[in-house]
Amino acid sequence: MSTMRAQLSLLALNLLPTLIQAYHWPSPLIDQLEGLLYEGKQEGLPDRAVDFVAQLNGCQPVEDNGESIAADWIRFAYHDMATHNIDDGTGGLDASIQLELDRDENVGGDLDRAKFDFIDFPNKYISYSDIIAMGVVLATVECGGPVVPYRGGRVDAEVAGPFGVPTPDQSIEDFIETFRKQGFNQQEMIGLVACGHTVGGVHNPDFPTLVPPGNISFEDNIVMFDSTPEFDNVIVTQYLDGTTGDLLVTGVDGNDTLSSDLRVFSSDGNITMHALASPQNFSATCGSLFERMINTVPNNVTLTDLITPLPVKVAGVQLAPGYEGNLVLNLTMRLLDNKPNRQISLHWADRNSTTCSSGACSSTPTNSTVVTTPLLTALGHPRAVKYTFSAPISATTSISSFWFEIDGEVQNNGGTGYIIEQDEVLWSRDRSASILDPVTFESGFLIVAAVRSSSSSSTERVWINTYQRTTATGVHLTSTLNLTLDNASFPSTAGYDFYSAKLLLVADLTFDLFAEIGGKVYEEELRDTHWIDFA
The missing domain is CATH 2.60.40 (Immunoglobulin-like)
Structure with missing residues (x-):
């Protein structure tokens, strides 16, 4: 990571508070969202499960078409949020975009593809809209941008929302009013467009008058907004110094009908764009605006507290009969740090007791794996470690709860232990x-x-x-x-x-x-x- 990106990531740390102490296992929604957010996979699932982060291709354009998956995910979230009406508190980031993809305002095969990038992750607890919002967080940090604070609890809409995405041929007055209804003033509109357009570009066949069809390779079908694939403020600096390749600024052959970025960026006399020329200000602004964007939900929806990485994360808990006449308790336990020579053990109590009658209710990890994701790294945890346990449990005494001993200290879920509710x-x-x-x-x-x-x-x-x-x-x-x-x-x-x-x-x-x-x-x-x- 470059020095500038390291500075941006450290700056982003200030956006997140310390761990919320009220957490108590199990908390199904938080447990699953935390695992998916910080590990890239759903809570406790095996390695063959779909890896959310891996789909981003390291922020590099996809080889077969030059697309930026990160840009697709950010655009998908904005187009979903754009149904919000601040005047009556309806609409917002609620997954209604899936019912709106046939609209002219949602032109682009990238939106159809993004829809399927998210489809493996929702379940009875996790909404599709929670996954869309998470996509913004992961895409932004994957590309070197700020850490966007994340909350869960969004509710998926069952019907399409109203039209709300401005199109490139609209007037600046229409743009300002559209963003106002979404909850953003003129300065915030400029910032949100700049932040959204630091990755990605203009596509054919979405805008054939701007980008003619490629005749050499698929990459010819896209013209990037700026000269870097990363999340940085080059979109701003190149606009200000006149070297921009953003077709929504320059237009084609003197035709500025679709030059919406030019109209937006210059609408306040470039005051906001000059302010965003500071990398630190750009990063902080984008982190704040993206947080507001993904938290724009209908007034009747209440989001969770911030979901921060758990210092001790238990997942994949499964008790079942083995093949040797005993029960087997399988689980994983993740620690955020990678201290060497750790002494870790799992302990448990009999089914109808708070103690172990045999005195032999303990097990050590069967293996450990290092967990590294861009988001954990940006938050100062470059190498978390996940420990796997497969503990034999007496079928006669069974188990009521378990806990851990980590380097001589007991970790017992805030004093209650990790409860096994039933074994019937x-x-x-x-x-x-x-x-x-x-x-x-x-x-x-x-x-x-x-x-x-x-x-x-x-x-x-x-x-x-x-x-x-x-x-x-x-x-x-x-x-x-x-x-x-x-x-x-x-x-x-x-x-x-x-x-x-x-x-x-x-x-x-x-x-x-x-x-x-x-x-x-x-x-x-x-x-x-x-x-x-x-x-």
Whole structure:
């Protein structure tokens, strides 16, 4: 990272407060958003899960078309937010953009592509609009820009919003009024356009009068706003010194009909642009304006507190019967620092106790991996470490809670321990599998659940509720599937019987597992088929 980028990242640190102490595990929305934001992957999922950050291609243009993925994500978020009306508090960043892509104001294949860049990440807790907002944070810091503070809790719209994106041929008066309705004054309008146009460029076929079709390579189909792919203020300095290649400033052949950047930048006599010529001011301004942009939501939506990196992050907790007559507790624990020669151990208590009756309830990590992402680096954590545990648990005594000892100090979730709520019904992810029907060639999953054998006589029903994207926006409950006793395929072990069901014609999904036993319902929430090995 260059000296200037290092300064910008250090400046961005001032935008984030220290960790909010009110956090307590489990907190499903925060847990998942924190993992995706700071690790680039959804909370606790295996390496084959889609890597959010990797899609950005290191801020470099994509080889086959010259596109900037970072620019696409920032533009997608602005076009989504642009439906906001400050006068009545409606619209904003609510994922309605997915229902508005056929509008002239949303011209561009980049918006269609960005839509699918985000599609793997929403679930019953995480909204699509939360992912769109996160895309701005990750894209900005990936390209060397400021850290944009992030909050969650956005709610996806189910209907399209009003028109709200200004088009390049509109007058400056129309621009000012449009941005006013979105909640930005004239100076902020200039800053937001400059910040948005520090990456990316003008495309053919979106603007064929500005960019003729390329006849040598796909890269000919795009003219960048400035001469660097990074998030910097070159868009400003080149505008001020007259060397800009921004076609929305220069126009083509004397035709300035589409020179919207020129009209915007010069609308206050270049006062704002001269102020943005300071790299530090540009970075701070963009961080503040982007934060406001992604936090522009309908008045009836309340966002979470700032989501800052957790010093101790527990994820992927799964208790299930093993194959040796015992239970196995799988989980990961991430620490933000990379101190050498750490002494780390996992400890737990018996199911109906706060202590371990055998005196042998501890385990050490099976392995550790270094976690490095641009956002963690910008916040002063260049090498976090994630420790993996696979601890054998006595099936007789089972487990009620766990905690860690880290270099001689106990970490126990604020004094409560990390609670295992129940062990009556457990998802057996190792026995579950991806499947292909030999007759219909339909693909899907075999879902296997374990129910305590002592409860089998009073087990009334075992089932899963599955969640998938069913409309243009939002993840919804899509089906309920009963599981049946299947000890023929999966013999009883560790005091558990096994139930199974086939789920065909589905890709990766999440589900909740339930069992009704003696009139009481037990639940394992938000299991993810990314964990299921391919057959």
